[in-house]
Amino acid sequence: MRHDLLKSFLTIFIYPVFFYVGPVNGTTLSEGVLQDALSRELYKHPVWLTILGYEDKGILSTAVASIYPSDAAFISDNGRTDPVYEMEATLNSFYEVVGEKLDDHPQCRFRARFIWLNTELKLADRGLQTVECEEFEQWKRFDSVESISVMLVGGFLGNPASYYGHNMLKLNSETSSRSDLQNESINFGANIPPADGIFKYIFKGITGGYQGVFSSADFFHYANNYGQTEHRDIWEYELDLNDAELTLMLGLMWELMHVDFTYYFFNKNCAYRMAKLFDALRGIELTNSSSLWYSPQTFIQRLTNLSGSKQIFEGNITYHPSRQSAFYAKYYDLDNLEKEIVTELVTHSGTFENQKFEDMPLPSKLRILDVLLDYYQYTTADGQGNVAAINNPYNQVLAKRYQLPVGVSQFSPSQPDSPHQSRDMSYSAVSRVDNTALGPVTRLRVRPAYYDNLDYGVGHVPAAGLSMVDIDLMLHDGEVAIRNFSLIKIESINLRATGLPSDDRRTWLLEAGVAQDRLDDPKSSVARIRGQIGYAVPSPNDRGVFGLRAGGSIQSRYRGSDYVSATATIFATYELTRKIRLHLMSEYREGPTQESKLRRIDNLAIRYELAKNFDLRFSYEKNVATELTLSFGAYW
């Protein structure tokens, strides 16, 4: 923000003369108030900049402009680019005549501005008649909100927009007449027309083709959708804010729910918008407007790592397990006989008749029925839980439960580690390679997101992988070549699968990108889409997984390869210790013509965790030529 002596003179002594301060609702904006605001440069304050969405115009510019696309967000004609004019127009608007509908008055519509400016300038003490904003008071349930929680919803592979999770806020009201499910929750997302197909959805989501808005609803809407339908865990991080901060945040959320944004999937998404709200508090900065991406996990990690005067999280975490997580936790808490009865009831689900069950004591019966209810909810395919069907096994279990006395079943408490303790999201590594055909090679890898089958952590699916724009370059004889560029790679494995019907141990892999077809030729890069499906079983001690997948790929052609090929892979991932993991894989690849002979590719990779955000990896790979690789990696 440019500020020189001339501008100071103008703002303090000249501008007030030209602004309308005529009669309004019996009081007027006094020149003293205006000069106070201007002399204190409140238009430069982080709270003011946050409320109006002002961001630096560019790296080399000191000017700011608001990112709000709609003119309705501003009072003055120059509001989008001039915080001074907008502040002056805002202050004047507070003195406007009050019409029939109080909630239309600027003190109510621009609630955050009013709350903050009233606090800073003591407007009410200096003659301003304040307006009762009934809609705002009802929305925030008057003074019942005692804290705000930041929510992290786990990732969901069923929807590309949800791969990396989601953030929301929850307003916690401590009253005996309202449960947590009734607490107001604040969401930010893209407003997507129902007719948009997947490719349009992806394109517009990435390029800013959608409007983004804040909205609010009772928490049970989200808890039900995420936890019951999408089977996503929710982590809640309760913040420690004082009353003034709480009031300001409520006003900010209210005001921003009436503002339009432009939604960008990678960097101006739910996580970014939620994190930006906290710029209004204590000089906190959780975001960088020039970041190429910003994830829900990053938001939570930065928020929980604030310290000193900026610390607003004191460690109060609540875990809301999804139906799937609840099912697995309960199932694996059953003893062997209880598990045996569950298996029998599931595999013979025509009628609920099982003598072993009838012979069990009541507490075991309640446990078994609870597990079965969760199992049928988790494995029902319609996404809404219940199914209309005669002899529906879920209803049979429910009917059995109604026959038994009321009471809550007992299970051992189970809570996984919180995702805020996980390592950072992005990864870079530099490698030294010894190639039997090429000699020494240097490789440089950058993976913006997210994890692979060796470095999965808290909040990730164990032994699985999810990555985007993972690029691995090789430098050899002064030339750079693409060793691997994975636009997207998903490796789905469910280590906790019980093996019950519909909860099988299926594994699948999908990858699209560019890869070096053979290790003896740096110019053998081909564009490739490949997919595989198969079966994976956990190791007896649950520290690893063994699997087999088969599938194929479509690719551009290179010598010794066809456009298509069939593949079969056997693999194993194992955690030797908490810090050492290994992955072993052999893939058989063959095309339909004589040009593409059966080829076997072997890979052994070992990862050692040096620290939370650093690792060492060693790998052996044979694909025509052989490579031994040692790499040092860092997460950021």
Place this chain on the structure above:
Amino acid sequence: MIHKKSLVGSGMILAAALVFGSVAQAQEPTGSGPNPFRDCGIGAALFPTTNWAAVSSNVIWDVGTTAVTSATASPQTCQGQYVAAAAFIFETFDSLTEEAAKGSGEHIATLLNILNLNENERAAVLTSVRRDMASLVPQNSFDAMSKTEKAETFYLSVMGAIES
């Protein structure tokens, strides 16, 4: 087969709304008379044919407005604690019926909060609803019901218990 008590209860609600309609509009909470499932679009509107992306975390999910805009009754009629209760029952039906079977739970407590029932009323309503559902759930006719029909049945059971 809907329990007789529920039919009587729902009939009493509707009869009261019809007889005292003009007075009710001035003094009673709106939405207590009509069946929210039939007249306010609960069920049909809340989960329309869902675009694959529609329930993603990045989509606006404005349940209340969606329900009201597809109502056959007026928006003013489709407000109030009973419609809110019906919407809650529809959305969280599975959790509600499971907790009713167990005799307690956060969703049951939330539903009773929405209906502003005191402690004595809560215990009586829960006992009555549990009794109704215990006889309904095992029946093939219940199996064959859609989610909307099941939720409506539960709602009528709750309303019948309140009225009795």
